[in-house]
Amino acid sequence: MKKVAALDLGTNTFLCLIVSGDKDGIKKVHRDLMQVVRLGQGVGQTGEFHPDALARARQCLTEFKKEIDSEHVDQILAMATSAARDARNGQELFRIGEELGIPIEIIPGEDEARITYLGGTAGSASPNLTSLVVDVGGGSTELIVGKGSEILYGHSLDIGGVRLTEKFVTTQPVIEKDRIPLEAYIQEQLATILPEIQKHKIDQIVAVAGTPTALVAIEVGGFDEKKVDGYFLKKDRLAHWVEEFARTTVEEKKTKYQLGGRADIIFAGASILLAVVEALKLEGMVVTTKGVRYGVALEMLHVR
Helix, strand or coil, X not given: CEEEEEEEECCCEEEEEEEEEECCEEEEEEEEEEEECCCCCCHHHHCCCCHHHHHHHHHHHHHHHHHHHHHCCCEEEEEECHHHHHCXXXXXXXXXXXXXXXXXXXXXXXXXXXXXHHHHHCCCCCCCCEEEEEEECCCCEEEEEEECCEEEEEXXXXXXXXXXXXXXXXXXXXXXXXXXXXXXXXXXXXXXXXXXXXXXXXXXXXXXXXXXHHHHHHHCCCCCHHHHCCEEEEXXXXXHHHHHHHCCCHHHHHHHHCCHHHCCCHHXXXXXXXXXXXXXXXXXXXXXXXXXXXXXXXXXHHCC
16 A cells, blocks of 8 residues: 655646555545635736735745655656646746655646546546546646546647636636636637547536636535535526626625635636537536546556
C-alpha cells in the first residue's frame, strides 16, 4: 500500500488529494482539499501571472504542504494545466513548488485527456456506456469520449470560466451585449470538435470540477459529497441556473448561493456546460466530485 498526494493546480482552483492505494486503485481518501486561488488572473490580457496570483498560490501550497507533511506520504506530484502553459513567467510557479518540496509538472497535451478521463470516471466507468467527460476549468475545457477504460477521443478547448469572463463580461448582472458574443464564442469553439464527438453514440455526459459540483450543491442545499457525487443534473435546471446567474450580481451569487471565489465566473462556466448538453441533445449530465487529482493519484499508484 502506498500513500500519495496528488495536486491539481488549475487556472481558478487548487486541489490536493491525499490517498492510500495500490495498483488496483484508491483504497482510502485521507484528505481532499480545495482553495480558489485564481492563478489565471489577467493571464489572457498580459500573458503572465499576476504577482498577487503568485502570492495566493504560494500561500495555498504552503498550507497544502503542512497537511501533506502531517500525513507522511510516499510521493507528491502536482499537475498544472492551462494557465501555467500560457504564462510567460510560468517558471515562477515551478520555483514556488521547488522551494516547498512539491514537484510540479505541466500535463502534456496528450496525457491531459487520459488523466482527466481516468480521474473523472475513477473506478466507475461502465464498460457498456460511452461517456463524454467534460472538465470546465478556469482557462480551458477538456472533452474526452471514452468507453469503459478506453479513450476514444479527447480535445482541449480554450474556453474556461475565468478566460471567458475576462474576455466578455464587463458587468454583472450580465448584459445582453456581453452575453450574446460569449455564447456565440462557446458555440463556435464547440463546433470545431462536435463532428468528432458525434462519431460516437454518447450515452452520458459526466461533468467534473468546481462548476458542476457548485451547481449541484445549490440544488441539494449545501455541499455534501455523498449527495453531489453521481447526481443527475437535468438540462432544464442547468438552463435555470444560467439565467439566474445572468441576472444576479456577484455579491448576490456569493450571499444567496455561497459561491465564494467562484461567484464571478459561474455564469460563464455554467454556459459552457449548457452548450455541451444542448449540442448533444441529452437530458442532462451526471456530476462527479472526482477529476484530475484522482487521475494524478491513480497514475502514481499504477505507473510511477
